[in-house]
């Protein structure tokens with residue numbers, strides 16, 4: 001169902017990530033304001049919202065990269081604990097890796113830190129279809145290949161959950177389609193993805209559930225299919241965000 005501003009709908013399933021009253025204030029400015037997210041297993045959860053809405057800050061608090069000002073994060077049904085992060089792979093703040101090293105070497109560095117064997121590097125390279133170019137230096141990669149390498153790093157160790165902050169940024173249509181296929185494969189086995197995005201149409205194509213954050217507050221949470229019963233996603237989104245159809249940062 002479409003939830004009016006302030007209302008939230010329940011999402012069925014086993015919760016893997018829950019936030020309750022999650023808030024973050026930077027100096028006097030509230031970036032995230034009492035957000036109650038529920039991400040359930042085997043689903044793709046799209047976190048939507050305008051620039052500066054608080055999406056990245058929310059994801060960083062879930063990952064323990066930023067301390068909350070208030071509220072709680074639960075992972076896999078338990079209070080947040082660093083140990084639980086071993087079940088979560090993440091790509092936040094865009095691709096980051098050693099440009100002078102090959103894709104394989106970059107993955108080896110991470111695999112070593114995680115105590116994983118080289119077979120895990122092979123598996124991750126294959127999952128993102130970088131096997132044939134794994135010996136090229138990362139700095140010579142196209143934006144799409146860099147995005148795939150970032151995804152491969154996040155997928156090392158076969159985490160149950162992937163958290164991806166705007167993974168489609170800078171990708172061409174082929175890259176976006178390839179990413180969509182990789183994400184579907186990942187969740188085929190009951191695993192879970194949370195991704196943030198400005199791209200309403202792309203999230204609509206991939207997400208099972210969505211949350212819409214506007215100025216730090218979660219204004220909608222529920223099944224993607226219920227977001228706009230009349231099929232007009234843009235209208236539903238702009239009604240919620242107070243934005244305009246002329247805002248080109250969001251397009252279907």
Ligand SMILES: Nc1ncnc2c1ncn2[C@@H]1O[C@H](COP(=O)(O)OP(=O)(O)OP(=O)(O)O)[C@@H](O)[C@H]1O
Pocket residue numbers: 026031049050051052053054055056057058198
């Ligand atoms: N380290 C920081 N110090 C001060 N303010 C911050 C910091 N990080 C984020 N903010 C502010 O918090 C608000 C939310 O930012 P955030 O990056 O979470 O938004 P977002 O929804 O991810 O935006 P975008 O889609 O543009 O990446 C913004 O007003 C931003 O300027």
